[in-house]
Amino acid sequence: MIQKIKHSILLAIAALCWGTTDAQLYNQELDEFSPEATKRDKLGVRLGFGLNTLRSGDLKNTKVTRGYQGAFYYRVNLFKGFHLNSEFGASIRGARHDNGDLSYSQISLFYFDLNILGMIQLDPGFKHSIIAGVQGSRLMRSSLFIGPEPFPAFLQLPFKKYDLDAVVGYHFNTRYAGFQLALKYGLLNIAGDFASYNKQSLNNNAVQFIDLKPGLRDVKNIKNLSVELSVYF
Numbered sequence: 383m384i385q386k387i388k389h390s391i392l393l394a395i396a397a398l399c400w401g402t403t404d405a406q407l408y409n410q411e412l413d414e415f416s417p418e419a420t421k422r423d424k425l426g427v428r429l430g431f432g433l434n435t436l437r438s439g440d441l442k443n444t445k446v447t448r449g450y451q452g453a454f455y456y457r458v459n460l461f462k463g464f465h466l467n468s469e470f471g472a473s474i475r476g477a478r479h480d481n482g483d484l485s486y487s488q489i490s491l492f493y494f495d496l497n498i499l500g501m502i503q504l505d506p507g508f509k510h511s512i513i514a515g516v517q518g519s520r521l522m523r524s525s526l527f528i529g530p531e532p533f534p535a536f537l538q539l540p541f542k543k544y545d546l547d548a549v550v551g552y553h554f555n556t557r558y559a560g561f562q563l564a565l566k567y568g569l570l571n572i573a574g575d576f577a578s579y580n581k582q583s584l585n586n587n588a589v590q591f592i593d594l595k596p597g598l599r600d601v602k603n604i605k606n607l608s609v610e611l612s613v614y615f
Contacts, residue, residue: 424457428469430562430612436477436489437568440601445478447488451610453495467513469497472522475606483529485594490527490534491541491606493519501553509555517547517566528589535583536591540574545606553614560614568606576601 434449453471460466476490499515524541525534551564577599583589592599 423459424455426455426457426615428453428455428471428562428612428614430610432473432475432566432608432610434475434477434606434608436604437607438573438601438604440573440603441477441479441489441598442596443480445480447476447478447490449474449476449608449610451495451612453497455497455614457501463503465501465503465508465511467497467499467501467515469495469499471495471497473519473608475608481596484589485528485596486526486598487529487531488525488527489539490525491521492523492525493521493545495519497549499549511553511555513549513551513553513562513564515549517549519545519547521545521572528583528585528594531585533585535585535589536581537584540576540579541604542570542572542574544570545572546570547606547608562610562612562614564610564612566606566608566610571603571605573601573604 428451430451432449432451433446435446436444438444451471451473453469455467455469457465457467471494473493473495474490475493476488478488479486481487495517496519497515497517499513501511501513504510504512521541521543524537524539526536526539527533528535546569547566548569549564549566551562553560553562555561579599580590580592582591
């Protein structure tokens with residue numbers, strides 16, 4: 383199911399990207415060939431992937447996992463040298479865990495995201511920018527995998543529904559696309575009431591959540607951390 387969601391998001395945004403790039407060049411500032419030309423607002427799409435993990439002293443043997451993102455964005459030139467970039471999209475985050483075949487091996491989190499990013503130009507042609515801002519997120523689905531099993535054993539784990547991340551990064555524009563490398567640092571504890579959560583595995587292997595070793599019932603603090611590379615069209 384998670385793989386189907388990933389593929390659906392990527393295919394939909396790739397189609398939008400194709401239509402957008404076919405219609406116009408990406409960097410409208412460079413289109414004018416003049417730093418003094420009137421700057422125009424821009425509507426487009428973003429497609430990216432990231433390296434994600436969960437920061438927690440309570441989770442065991444946590445590793446980095448791949449994630450995917452896609453978003454619509456609207457960029458406004460507020461004043462000389464500064465743009466405001468607002469985005470609405472979705473992301474898949476989480477972490478891998480090296481806990482053997484009988485305990486949790488991956489936690490996957492599917493979010494809807496709202497980003498508000500300031501873009502500070504470093505040159506007149508708007509090729510190089512520093513970005514800083516925040517990302518607010520709403521958790522739509524959480525999944526936990528056991529060992530090498532390809533399908534989640536537990537769904538809708540007791541994670542808190544909302545998260546807030548600080549965002550910093552670097553943005554590079556060309557005439558045909560923009561590229562962004564960003565660090566997203568979770569500010570809120572997203573761990574809910576794991577102590578009271580008790581369900582049986584969905585994979586009919588008779589595993590109870592409370593029987594996982596190492597267990598998750600003592601988890602009290604988890605925060606997101608992501609490094610993302612995105613392409614803007």
